[in-house]
Amino acid sequence: MSDQVRAAVQTAPGTIELREFPRPAIGADDGLLRVEANGICGSDVEMFRGHMRMGSGKPVIPGHEPLGIIEEVGDRAAARWGVEPGDRVALEVIVPCRACHDCLTGRYQSCRNRGNAHGVTGTDVAPSLWGGMAEHLYLSPNAVLHKIDRNLPAELAVMFNPLGAGVRWAVHLGGIGLGDTVLVLGAGQRGIASVIAARAAGAGTIIITGLESDAHKLELAREFGADHTVVVDGDGAQDPVETVLDLTGGAGADVVLELTPMAAAPLTQALRAAKHGGTVVLAGLKGGRENPLNTDLIINRALTVRGAYGVDARGYAEAIAIIESGRFPLEKLHTHTFGLDDTALALRTLAGDEPGEHAVHVSVHPHLH
Numbered sequence: 001m002s003d004q005v006r007a008a009v010q011t012a013p014g015t016i017e018l019r020e021f022p023r024p025a026i027g028a029d030d031g032l033l034r035v036e037a038n039g040i041c042g043s044d045v046e047m048f049r050g051h052m053r054m055g056s057g058k059p060v061i062p063g064h065e066p067l068g069i070i071e072e073v074g075d076r077a078a079a080r081w082g083v084e085p086g087d088r089v090a091l092e093v094i095v096p097c098r099a100c101h102d103c104l105t106g107r108y109q110s111c112r113n114r115g116n117a118h119g120v121t122g123t124d125v126a127p128s129l130w131g132g133m134a135e136h137l138y139l140s141p142n143a144v145l146h147k148i149d150r151n152l153p154a155e156l157a158v159m160f161n162p163l164g165a166g167v168r169w170a171v172h173l174g175g176i177g178l179g180d181t182v183l184v185l186g187a188g189q190r191g192i193a194s195v196i197a198a199r200a201a202g203a204g205t206i207i208i209t210g211l212e213s214d215a216h217k218l219e220l221a222r223e224f225g226a227d228h229t230v231v232v233d234g235d236g237a238q239d240p241v242e243t244v245l246d247l248t249g250g251a252g253a254d255v256v257l258e259l260t261p262m263a264a265a266p267l268t269q270a271l272r273a274a275k276h277g278g279t280v281v282l283a284g285l286k287g288g289r290e291n292p293l294n295t296d297l298i299i300n301r302a303l304t305v306r307g308a309y310g311v312d313a314r315g316y317a318e319a320i321a322i323i324e325s326g327r328f329p330l331e332k333l334h335t336h337t338f339g340l341d342d343t344a345l346a347l348r349t350l351a352g353d354e355p356g357e358h359a360v361h362v363s364v365h366p367h368l369h
Contacts, residue, residue, distance in 0.1 A: 006366070007134030008343035009123060011059045013050025016344040024127035024138050031073035031081075031139035033089070037158040037363045038132030039065035040350050042188055042261045043285060044119070048347045051262065051287045056122050062343070063132025063364070064093040064119030065161040067154060071136065081145050090160040090320065091137070092144040093118050093310060108144075109312055115142060133343050135366045146316050149324050155334045158363050159193075160319050161311060163330075165283070166193025167322070168315030169308045171201045174255040174281045179204035181252075183244050183273050184226075185266045186210070186259035186284060187217040189333070189361055192224055194257050196328055199225030205247065209240045209266075216358045220332060240266075244273040251275050260284040264291035271297040271305075283308035333361045339368040 004020040011017050026032050044062055046052040070087045078084055096103050097113035108114075118137070121130040129138040139145070148157050169190070170176050182198045184191050187210030198206050207228040210218045218229040228247065230238045244253050252275030260266045261284050270280045271294060280303055298305055311319075323330060336359050338346040343364055348354050350362040 005129055005134055005136045006340060007061045007129065007131070008340055008364075009059050010048060010062050014048065016048075016347075018341060019123075021123070021128045021134075023136065024129065026072040026074055028074035028076045029141040031077050032071045033066065033068040033091070033137040033139055034071040035066055035068040035132055035134060035137050035366045036088070037067050037154040037365045038063040039067075039158045039161055040346055040362045040364065041065065041162060041190070042350075045347055045351045046261060046285070046287060048344075049351065052285070058122030058124045060120065060122045061129065061131030061134050062119050063134070064117070065158060066091045066118060066132030066137050067148070067158040067160065068137065069150075073139070077139070077141065083145060083147065088148050088150040088157065089145040090148050090157070090316065091118055091132075091139075092146070092313070092316065093120070094144065095140055095142050096144070098142050109309060115140060133340065133364055133366065135340070144313065146313070146320055148320050152323065153331070154365065155337055155361075155363055156323060156330050159323060159330055159333065159361060160316055162189040162193045162361070163196065163322060164311035164315040164319035165190045165308075166195070166197035167318045168311050169257055169259075169281050169283050170194040170197040170255070172315060173306045173308055174257060174279055176201045176203050176255050178202040180254040181205045181244070181248055182207065183240065183253040183256045183270075184208040184259065185240065185257065185270055186261075187214045187221055187229075188259065188261075190283070191257075191259050192217065192221050192333065192360070194259065195221050195226045196224050196322070200322060200327075207240070207244060207247065207253070213352065217360055220360060223332065224328060240269050241272045248275070252278060254278055256280045258282050258284050262287055262289070264289070267291055267293055268297070271301065271303060274301065274303055277302045279304045279306065281306050281308050334363070335360045336362040337368065338362070338364050340364060340366040
């Protein structure tokens with residue numbers, strides 16, 4: 001057993017370095033995860049590109065979607081988490097205090113005392129191993145874990161985060177129900193995951209938008225339950241608002257999910273495509289850029305607008321149940337697997353910066369050589 005742990009460290013925008021860190025000593029209240037796989041999402045890409053800040057701005061081990069095997073765990077931690085060595089677990093990003101009013105009333109994502117977060121906390125904070133792009137990850141006492149079937153291929157099990165986002169944003173926040181018309185703006189991982197969640201919840205009509213370059217993603221979205229795909233750029237560009245109004249006889253969508261990164265125009269499209277009294281869920285980060293959110297549309301159309309901050313325990317649990325059910329051919333979503341040495345290549349591939357590669361779900365497997 002090596003006393004050093006290899007990890008990919010982002011030291012600056014576009015720069016990943018392989019470094020080694022001391023393997024942390026584990027006591028009664030914490031643990032050590034052997035990372036099997038870490039999924040990459042759009043926020044990892046934007047952080048890599050420098051469009052979003054890397055946590056404190058210090059060097060950081062990226063990766064907030066870690067899946068792995070419990071390698072070491074203290075007695076009290078094992079009892080608290082309900083795990084033992086050899087169990088496979090998925091980790092949540094947030095590490096709440098578990099004791100404040102927000103935590104005790106079920107709003108732990110709002111915890112003001114939350115500690116170090118996975119894939120965000122810098123390597124300057126001991127014991128450095130906070131992100132999933134590493135051979136091992138430190139499990140601090142208040143980490144939130146979810147057990148998941150060890151028999152699943154790692155590249156499927158690691159989809160717990162994007163699918164959890166789809167479940168929470170579409171169903172829990174959007175309130176999608178039987179027969180609803182749903183518009184999903186953005187055909188990335190979480191857009192397709194939202195299609196899956198909406199279909200599982202009984203939506204009647206699902207419409208998803210994308211770019212010409214997203215043709216492979218839109219095709220997958222149809223396979224997973226989208227009824228209509230809308231290409232919003234190029235020579236044959238379609239207006240998503242007009243499409244929705246045509247399909248609904250002018251009424252609009254019951255629920256609109258705005259998931260596009262960095263783009264401002266879809267915000268107004270979301271408000272215009274929703275029916276009077278409908279719900280709009282905003283989850284596409286814009287990197288702090290100014291954007292024209294037309295509040296008159298919200299008022300005059302009596303819209304409910306909800307901000308989607310990550311995924312909570314219920315979202316993860318229901319997503320894991322969907323994965324374990326085998327109901328959907330999720331293997332079609334996974335397109336690329338990389339080892340730790342190729343972390344930068346993995347990020348560039350998901351970003352669409354590698355010619356000829358059409359990525360949907362990409363994961364880094366630190367022990368793959």
